[in-house]
Amino acid sequence: MVKREGMENLLLRYYEGDTTEDETILVEEWLEASEENSRIARQVQTIGLAVDMAQISSRLDVKKALEDVHRKMERKKVNRYQVLFRGMQRAAAILFIPLVISWSILYWSRDGQEIQMMEVRTNPGMTTSVELPDGTEVVLNSSSLLRYPSQFADDKREVKLVGEAFFSVAKDEKKFIVGTLNKSKIVVHGTKFNIEAYKESKKVQTTLVSGKVSFSYVNNGGRNDVMMQPGQKVVYDIVQEKVVVEKANVDVETSWKDGYLIFRNTPFEEILKSLSKRYNVEFILKKASLKQSSFTATFTKQRLERILEHFRISSNIHFRFVEDGDVNAERQVIEVY
Incomplete structure (x- = not known):
């Protein structure tokens, strides 16, 4: 029986394709041993795309990368778990903490230029942190999604959030905008704040720790703005399109990010x-x-x-x-x- 620590190290090498034949058999037997092991394995598969995406060229040649993978699959038979990981620069898999950070790249044209988007998702019950291209630090709570460009535009920095996150925004002349549910958004320059915007709750809640932010929301077809002060919390009811501003207990609202x-x-x-x-x-x-x-x-x-x-x-x-x-x-x- 392989000890927990040994299995972690073995799996790291397994997903990088560096295990021996005997080690590969051992890992695959473990994967087949229980539904829980298989569930964890399915989660770990998706982490293959989290390979230092922020450092990959903004002109990533996806077609060539796929062709390389196909050629390797044709030259040597690989099992279904390893296919996603071969040819990657680096893969980090943490088995016994079932956290999945999935990164995806989307392309579309704007003024004839190709734009690359990044997407980070957290599994239920897990948190993770992300550093954006401008140095802004984001801590994502359970079951959350953050979408942002690999490079911000010249006039603004804009991201999309569904779920909960704590932002420590890097100071910059360009506005930092967080878009969320029902076209609501938070506009800042440099500050720290928490946003909770889960779809099932039908509410968007923003707690300001420091600096100033403007909470912009839809009301009767128009758009209203509320300027927030540190220590305040805004609760936006999406169904009724109403906003309540109240005093916040900052420690209570943001303690989750520190565990x-x-x-x-x-x-x-x-x-x-x-x-x-x-x-x-x-x-x-x-x-x-x-x-x-x-x-x-x-x-x-x-x-x-x-x-x-x-x-x-x-x-x-x-x-x-x-x-x-x-x-x-x-x-x-x-x-x-």
């Missing part, structure tokens, strides 16, 4: 939503009265079971992991009562 969960008199439903994002689980609240409860707590990097135990001991709240026999289910269901 913490901070709650300050936070409604229990909101706590469950945060835990759902962090641990990729689905909570079913069976006791309606719990919706009225609020809690204050700080969790660092505890396992979910430890956190749930905290609520059980302190507040007599019980949790039951639902087993439905579906090994392909993407999320664990937990009943709360």
Whole structure:
């Protein structure tokens, strides 16, 4: 039996095509040993495109790259997992942390010039960080998507976000614009702020840590702008097309990016939503009265079971992991009562 650390190293070499015949057999037997192993393998496959894309030429010859891969496949038989990785400059695969950062390149013409776009996605329950071409740092939360160009235009820096992210925007004369749901957008020059814009929530929430931003949103067919000050939070209701500006607890709103969960008199439903994002689980609240409860707590990097135990001991709240026999289910269901 290969130890965990040994399997990690073995898989790194396996996906780069550097394993011996015996090692290849060992890895493939592990992949076939369980559905969980196969699920992890499918996730790891997509990481093959995350090969220092930011350093690849903006004139990447995709056709030639594909031809090179096809030639290698014809010269030597390779298995279905290795095909995606051969011919790549470098591939980094972390097996036991099922994080997938998928990068894609899209091309279209604008004024006769070819434009390259990058796309980063995070798996449920995972976070990652990205540095944009201008030096802006972005931390992406669970189940989020960020799309941006490999080089910004001369007049503005613009990205698209679905999900949640924390931005530390590099100072520049060019405006930095984050477009998100329902044509809403945040316009900044140099600042730090958090945006939460998941499709299922039907809301866009922006918390400003420092600097100034303008929140622009659609209302009755027109466009309105709200200037924000540090420590403020804007909540945009997409359905009603209304905006509420309120004082924010910055530490609570942004703690996720540092691996913490901070709650300050936070409604229990909101706590469950945060835990759902962090641990990729689905909570079913069976006791309606719990919706009225609020809690204050700080969790660092505890396992979910430890956190749930905290609520059980302190507040007599019980949790039951639902087993439905579906090994392909993407999320664990937990009943709360």
